Amino acid sequence: SQNLGAGCSGPGMNAGPKSVLLKELEVPRLGHSDVHVKMLAAPINPADINMIQGTYAILAPLPAVAGNEGVGRVLEVGPGVTALRRGDWVIPADAGLGTWRTQAVFPEASLLQVPSDIPLLCAATLSVNPCTAYRMLSDFESLAPGDSVIQNAANSGVGQAVIQIAKATGVRTINVVRDRPDLPKLVERLKALGADHVITEDVLRKPEMKEIFKSIPKPRLALNCVGGKSTTEMLRHLQPKGTMVTYGGMAKQPVTVPVSAFIFRDVRLRGFWMTQWKKDHAHDKESLTSMMDALCQLVRRGQLGAPACTTVPLEDFREALVASMQPFTSSKQVLLL
């Protein structure tokens, strides 16, 4: 069968999405510890775009197939493969796998099994955003039911996962979004996911915030994917000794913090990058599996769904790339392979 892959052939990635080409690829021979995978679906994430633009912290040597997330079905395994068999669903264990292709041969160690009884779009979008949300809610502050979290970019893939995971554990969320034409619809959608409060950035400096804090405590955790002024505003609402975790910078502006917040409110600023976490836990398979188990459990219980997705055949990848880069996009582009 034909094997197609979308990626960059080089020499520079700076040309951005226009430099992505669809090509016929050879499927290499199956090695001793290799797994032949039929890819099923793979999303287009902001980090994929940044890698293509050459602005990401890790870049693949060219030529490279793009795409860091997705799900595939095992077609065949090498004789040394122990934990996977034909028919299993697999997702990337790490960034850089190159998921935008119809078939591939991967080393077993580069794959993680996921149950095949969860929805395809959930499996395809599980390894980056829900994992990021899960870790940020777990690793920085020990949150108890009744505690609250504030986050910006609440409509992003991570943001939607944060809302759902927090809701499932009894943690309240204050969700900051940019003002937009269809705001009421977005508010409704995030509340349907379990958001307690959805506000626009300008509300962060208004008395309405006081109303919110009459019914829920000030957040001990703030999750920042924006930067610039609105992040500084969000930080003002953090509890003393609370932590703000930065995992993205959509506004392309730095994080600016008044000195007094450090000294007199003892706020703690950290960063999070799922790729680094996976690197740091490469020899701690246990924490990776227990996280995946917990997330799949939430999926099965209907407490964690896939983000709003638009599915697109691989052949139409170029339109999907353009659509993924539109401002205020509320739907993730997912390539069907």
Place this chain on the structure above:
Amino acid sequence: SQNLGAGCSGPGMNAGPKSVLLKELEVPRLGHSDVHVKMLAAPINPADINMIQGTYAILAPLPAVAGNEGVGRVLEVGPGVTALRRGDWVIPADAGLGTWRTQAVFPEASLLQVPSDIPLLCAATLSVNPCTAYRMLSDFESLAPGDSVIQNAANSGVGQAVIQIAKATGVRTINVVRDRPDLPKLVERLKALGADHVITEDVLRKPEMKEIFKSIPKPRLALNCVGGKSTTEMLRHLQPKGTMVTYGGMAKQPVTVPVSAFIFRDVRLRGFWMTQWKKDHAHDKESLTSMMDALCQLVRRGQLGAPACTTVPLEDFREALVASMQPFTSSKQVLLL
């Protein structure tokens, strides 16, 4: 004997140093758990000025005697006082004591004993700056001999204590100072204290930094008392997963951090305030005493001296206040009481 105190009578402190008056004060009766103290010496610190200006995070109810640090000798103790006796040297256990006076009656709990065999100016300047330096070097990163620390405002009271304490424990220091007319003299003085490298702010973005890191490792800890652009520059040299602790903001500008430093270098930003530490450890006398013991031990061994001081009789407090607020002041004003 006459009892004089310098402080503010109100109603507002915003008038700044001009609002400080020298007044004859009554010495109250010695209560059951009180200690009558003859104050000996008290420095003028930036936090004292900020309190007088009404811009500090804690302000005394007016009228109030100013001064948060100093040393006194016990003249008499109340019948319920257990740990202090006549002749002992004492320093404030906490901020807000009002040390700019000749005599006072304080509750025993508000005082800490220090050995009377250390130099007067060391004792008078021990409870804020050396404690701040000690805690910042201990509480955020576990530094081993050979590790390095970078700090700005290296010429401040805290900065000089950092240099000496780090030197005594085998930790190397990179010390950032503002350029000034008598720079070579300052460099020489800080090196005499044990500084490994003394550089001006503009060097932070020059290739000379690479030379420094040929002989010592990148710092795991950065201590920030400035804010603004030079703090961002300093942060660039921190090791991945290193911590920057902000304890002051001399530039009156916020701390600005590129999003990538959080995500891809996992830098951690914290704050420190000695007053808060003391509050948090109010029921943990042990950690306070062990810190004071360690500091006095360094003093006795000649490894920790008082900062450069200019001693001034209490009557001349107004000139001392003005002198303490000059830019590039390299000498701490200490009132002799």
